[in-house]
């Protein structure tokens with residue numbers, strides 16, 4: 001049922017803008033791959049190229065064994081023949097058709113029988129928990145409900161590939177949480193290979209089998225959420241992923257396993273690093289103590305921002321500012337002295353020049 | 361002088377639609393932004409609202425100018441008796457006198473003139489000053505309270521409307537009821553011109569208009585022409601709009617859009633002259649069309665393309681591109697998408713285009729005056745015939761019939777399509 005998707009050297013230009021720059025991406029059957037990146041980095045364009053709504057300026061796309069696009073061979077399989085479903089950011093339900101007609105449109109084109117169509121409508125509405133809404137017009141439903149119908153419309157014709165372009169971005173925060181769970185469930189049940197576009201890193205981390213991080217049309221990293229989070233391939237990815245943001249400190253490797261960060265020294269366990277580097281430290285990987293601890297560095301609490309389950313503490317030492325995440329509501333007071341301990345194993349080192357991760 | 365007043369009254373509606381469309385498309389937020397900064401209403405009007413509609417006002421002025429240049433009907437009726445000629449009436453004169461060369465030269469003069477004004481318009485208004493006022497998201501049109509000014513303004517407008525519409529129609533009606541023109545005594549009132557039998561004393565021996573088979577056939581021709589033209593034009597408008605919007609940004613689309621505008625800049629009477637020149641003889645596979653009903657339809661449709669393509673474009677712009685793309689992904693071909701998605705969603709645009717064209721075709725004179733023949737006589741051309749024969753009352757009676765048909769048509773179509781309006785028809 002599910003299929004691979006392979007993208008080779010895909011390039012797409014809009015006039016002078018290079019929306020996709022030589023993108024290579026290979027997606028295994030049944031995985032949920034998220035395209036993640038800031039607005040304008042080419043996520044939608046990549047998705048639309050796979051869908052066949054955009055004509056790339058180079059490269060090729062396979063869905064399964066089938067070559068659906070090849071610039072060199074001049075092959076472009078029409079969108080409708082690619083056996084994929086697309087959910088648009090603004091749902092794109094046809095406003096003049098009731099829910100059932102919206103769902104059966106594609107089925108009629110596939111010339112399914114009346115009975116089968118009725119069955120599919122029922123099934124797909126059940127899958128998105130919208131039974132009994134057959135006779136509504138899109139405008140008679142809330143945004144969240146329209147979103148579910150848009151999903152049902154895609155599910156009804158059972159495509160091999162699901163494509164979704166920021167499907168939850170128009171929903172409020174609460175609904176978005178619910179829908180994430182539902183979507184993950186739907187993917188689990190259907191097992192269809194899914195490409196999901198979002199600019200929300202939390203969404204990417206919660207939903208994906210793999211995350212493809214993009215910047216200015218260039219693929220930066222394709223890995224599991226775990227790897228992308230703990231070992232970002234470069235400074236851009238490190239900076240983009242994580243909330244609160246990762247701490248990035250400029251330093252110079254000094255002798256063996258020590259980085260000089262100006263006011264203090266940091267122990268590392270990376271034998272490959274030399275010269276100027278950037279050290280990344282996740283806020284939750286720093287341990288705070290209100291008493292002096294051996295090996296800890298003394299900072300001062302600049303600001304304390306509790307938010308229920310956890311608290312964010314901004315600490316300063318001279319020019320250096322660090323963001324620290326502590327569980328629970330913090331008892332630390334502003335301007336209080338604190339001692340920070342760093343675990344060498346959780347640090348990543350990046351080449352100052354290239355910004356790339358230095359493997360340890 | 362009467363010609364000037366008459367033209368002004370005639371085109372002020374056109375101008376009004378132009379500017380009001382622009383006013384309506386201004387996002388109230390823009391004005392509210394000024395409001396929040398503590399600007400007074402007068403200041404907002406002066407500094408924000410006005411500059412935003414200036415392009416529309418300017419366009420309105422120039423376009424009106426260009427339209428009036430090509431106007432035939434008014435100057436013909438009002439100017440002929442006093443030997444006051446404008447270019448448009450001269451063309452017709454030359455044509456009637458079989459001096460086709462002269463007519464064509466005059467037509468070309470008119471066209472050149474129109475082109476000049478249009479390019480002037482583009483130069484003055486330019487791209488720099490044409491603001492895209494519709495932001496798409498969170499667009500709010502707010503009704504500004506006029507305060508105590510409202511009542512005064514309202515009454516003024518009503519009086520103005522009465523003056524320009526009710527009074528002339530009343531006079532027209534009264535005129536048709538006079539046995540002898542200019543005699544205002546009561547015993548001169550008659551229905552002779554409406555339902556009177558054949559009588560050699562009046563009207564060159566023709567019966568009253570409601571008894572005259574020529575009028576019925578002219579009315580039928582007019583309606584048939586208006587319906588055909590409206591239908592073809594509206595359909596063509598949607599198709600053109602689709603093509604233009606789909607290709608947005610490409611050079612071809614821009615070219616098509618500009619080409620579609622050409623008939624607009626060519627004054628109606630010149631247009632007619634061009635068509636005579638083109639279709640008087642056999643042209644390739646096309647038989648000589650002069651004197652046929654088909655030619656009237658063709659020329660009317662062509663003349664209306666600018667409006668219909670604009671209304672097509674604006675109708676199409678309202679259909680999000682994803683709606684069609686969702687159809688593409690579902691595997692629908694172009695025809696299926698057009699029929700099941702695009703057309704249903706633009707049908708109100710279709711209806712307003714239809715209405716707009718229907719009305720303008722019904723009363724169009726300059727365009728078809730050179731092309732009608734006795735067998736394809738229309739109501740509008742019939743009024744001219746009567747006027748030229750000195751049968752003013754009959755002419756006015758026919759005009760009243762024409763008005764009645766237009767109003768009725770408007771009403772019927774309005775019943776069928778709620779929400780479509782003339783403003784939409786103008787595509788603005």
Ligand SMILES: Nc1ncnc2c1ncn2[C@@H]1O[C@H](COP(=O)(O)OP(=O)(O)O)[C@@H](O)[C@H]1O
Nearest residue numbers: 014017018019038039040041042043044045046
């Ligand atoms: N139809 C288009 N015409 C011109 N430029 C476009 C078009 N679509 C996208 N772009 C440009 O391509 C780049 C990538 O856009 P997009 O794929 O929509 O980004 P994202 O979805 O990641 O926000 C942007 O710079 C955008 O301006």
Ligand SMILES: [Mg+2]
Nearest residue numbers: 040043044045
């Ligand atoms: Mg996007």
